[in-house]
Structures are given as structure tokens and as C-alpha cells.
Amino acid sequence: MIEILRSGLYKWAGDAYTFNEDGQPYIEVVNSPNNPDGTHREAVVNGGKGKVIYDFAYYWPQYTAITSAADHDIMLFTLSKCTGHAGSRIGWALVKDKDIAEKMTEYIAISSIGVSKESQVRAAKVIGVLCDGCENVGVVESENFFEFSRNLMAKRWQKLREALKHSECFTLFKYPREHCLFTGEFTKTLPAYAWLKCKEGIEDCNEFLSGLKIVGRGGKAFGVDPIFARISMLSKEDEFNQFIERLLVATRGLAMGINL
């Protein structure tokens, strides 16, 4: 919006790591866990005049340990990656400063006169079901939504790591186990995306994936080297299995010396 309307108020200043206009007011957006690599992030710009917006789209216990209570000044959440209802276009913000909260509400009113009622009704129902399921965590034996989702993610990550164990093409990030305040256990990080890094000899990871009929998103789109690419771990079950199959074909193919 800033770019498309050539805003007189704001300007895109690029990567936060390289931002060094001392004393200038700024807004830093921290996506934690980070998309695409799933790591926990903190603000990186040093300066007193900035506002930091925490985007917690992926800060849910099926993906990552909840290591501390979210308590920042401006925090964004969405149902999108929490339950998969991205198409409902429902998010929410927790904001400490009343003036900022009012400005945000005004922006929503002006830009869209509010969010679809159908979506609001559905989101309220979905959140109700989630909360009901979580009330008895650790007390009742039945699996709540986050446990169910965590188990699903764990199975998928296991399949992926196994498929790439002997791969001569790709490596995967290793994530630390961390103590999760939600589950009360040390849990694995199971990101929503696989952040693949190609081994030597493959320069464009996404192009290489295309050759395997796997649709990813190249590192360049995330401001890094094309030896990286992002693949969704949230596809439908049969799509995910096909993705693993195609990765295995590559591994086997290379082992047999077939030129892919």
C-alpha cells in the first residue's frame, strides 16, 4: 500500500539488518517464528525512536515451543497458520497503546469498512472450539487441536528428514529442542515450511525443484541466495506424500547417476 499509493508518510527502508539511519523514526516488523526459516527472532535495529511490530502468525505450539508469554507493544496474530483458515482473512492484534489501537481500527474501517461477517462468525466458532479443547490440557487424555496438529507436523518432518538423510542435493536446518510453556515439555521445532539449502553443484534450488516437479519459492524472494528454497509443509496429505516421493526420486536418480 505504501509503495502503490506512493505514501507521503512512510517509505520502505529495506532489510532491518542494514538499516542505520540513526535517530530517524522507523517501524520494524519482526516475524517470529520467521517465515521462511522457522527460527525465533527479536528486533535487530538499535534505536529509541522505532516502533516494533511482532508478527506472530507462526507462534503456535504445533510449530514451535512457546518459550515465553507474548508481551510486546504491538502484536499481530491470524487464524491463517493457526488453524489453516487463511481464506477467512481474519487476524487480530494485541496493542498496548490505546492511540495506536484506535489508529489501526480506523485504518481497517477506511480500507475495508470492516471484515466479512461470515468470516467473523466462522472465526469466533473456530476459536471457541480451540479454547474449549485446550481447557483440559494435561488433565483429560483426549488430544486437543494443537496436540493433533503437532503430531501431524512431527510425522511430516520425520518423513522429510528421512527422505533427505542420504540426499546429495539438499540439507535442512537443524532446530534446537526448547521448553514449551504450552505443553510443559521440551519440544521440537516443526516449522510450517521446509527451508531447503542445496549442496554444492546446484546453484538455483528452486529451479532444481522445478525439475523434480516440486513447486517451491526461491531464496531470492526472501532476500537471500538462490541456493535456498521454501516448501510448504502444510499441503494436503496426498500432495505432501507426492512431494516426498519426488524428493526420493531425485535422491535415487542421483545415486544411479541419472541426469535430472
Add this chain to the structure above:
Amino acid sequence: MIEILRSGLYKWAGDAYTFNEDGQPYIEVVNSPNNPDGTHREAVVNGGKGKVIYDFAYYWPQYTAITSAADHDIMLFTLSKCTGHAGSRIGWALVKDKDIAEKMTEYIAISSIGVSKESQVRAAKVIGVLCDGCENVGVVESENFFEFSRNLMAKRWQKLREALKHSECFTLFKYPREHCLFTGEFTKTLPAYAWLKCKEGIEDCNEFLSGLKIVGRGGKAFGVDPIFARISMLSKEDEFNQFIERLLVATRGLAMGINL
């Protein structure tokens, strides 16, 4: 959005009737039938460099005669006033220039990443039902949605005109009967809003309505004299009846010399 982001591309230039920056490019928005007064409108700025956007939110046969096929370059429609599904936030545009259409699509993608799927599904269903009902207009006896709505609007307008027949406070616009291509008949204009004008002695129509416990919107909000006010004709049945009751109280009260 233009104002809130201080756009470097566009600037609000005020009332189209007073716009006279010859040769400047401009965008004129024509709301026809007009909100609030229900009259048919055409572009008023003379100049070759302008784009005209027709907002046809109220161009539906329950409100107005469909006097000609809508055939402008850029036309906006919405389910909001067509069926009352304003909360679904669904509209559509018919645009002749492919480049403009693509820019509009891009804007929607950037500003909202698309519209709620729940709303899209509901809108598709609603539009399907409307179209099915209209297929046999004039052939089958059963009332389609637009006939049903037109009859409802006609009853409400009749009640309102009767309530104000002897009013010493308000007058109403008179609208011409026009030939409607949809119904094939000469039909009355039955706007979504009553555009009330106060008679001499009442300076602020909306304030006067407030005294009668009627919530309207004053003329100032529409750039005209406060002797005008807008009242929705689309409220729920019991609300509408209460509105008529309260208008009658005013008429009777004044007839009996009660100071309101």
C-alpha cells in the same frame, strides 16, 4: 486511503461540480442512483483527461427504473444494497480496459490478499438464486426477488408519504415514473433512503429528527444544507414501523400545538 497515507499519486479535489482544473487528469466518481437522494446521475466534469467511475450500488430494479443497459468504461457493483448482504463485503467491477482491470486486481491483492472465501461462497450462492429467479420473469407467475423487494419498498414509501402528507415539518422529493427495461413497465423510483427536507422554521433537520428519537444523517455529511437529512428505508420491519410512528407523533404533536 488517499488521505490517510498522504498519497503521492492522488489528491482529493472535492465536489465534482466545482472542479475546474482544465486539462488536469482527474477521476470522477458518479454514484447513480445517487446516495442520498436517489436521482439518476451522469458525469459533470467537462474534460478529456478524466476517468469516470460509475458506482452502481443502487442501480437495481427494486429501487429505480433500469433505464438503459449499463455500458460505461468502469462500473462498480456490490451485493450490499442489491440483497442486503453488506456485511459480506463483496463487490465486483466491470471494466473495459484490461490494464485498468489488472491494476484494480493488483490493488485488491496488495491491500487484502483477496476477499474472504466464506463471503465468496455465500455471494456465489446468493447470485445464483437471484439469477434462477429472474430467468422466467414475465413467464412464470411467481414473484422473483426483485419483484418481492420492489413491492416491499413500494409499501414502505406509501406509508412514508402518507405519514408526511399533512406534515408541517418535512417534505419529500418527488421522483418521475420511468420506463424500466427489467420489468418492462413504467415504474416508480423507490430509493433506499428517504431524503427529507425540513420546512421553514426548522434549521437542522437531523437535530429535529433526534428530538423525535429518529436516527438519520444530516445534510452536512453530504455537502449540502442541514435542512436536509437522510433516513434509511431498509431497516427491519418493526424499526421501520416505529420510524413511521415517531414521524406521526411529530405531525400530531405540532397539530395540537405541542412544542417538540
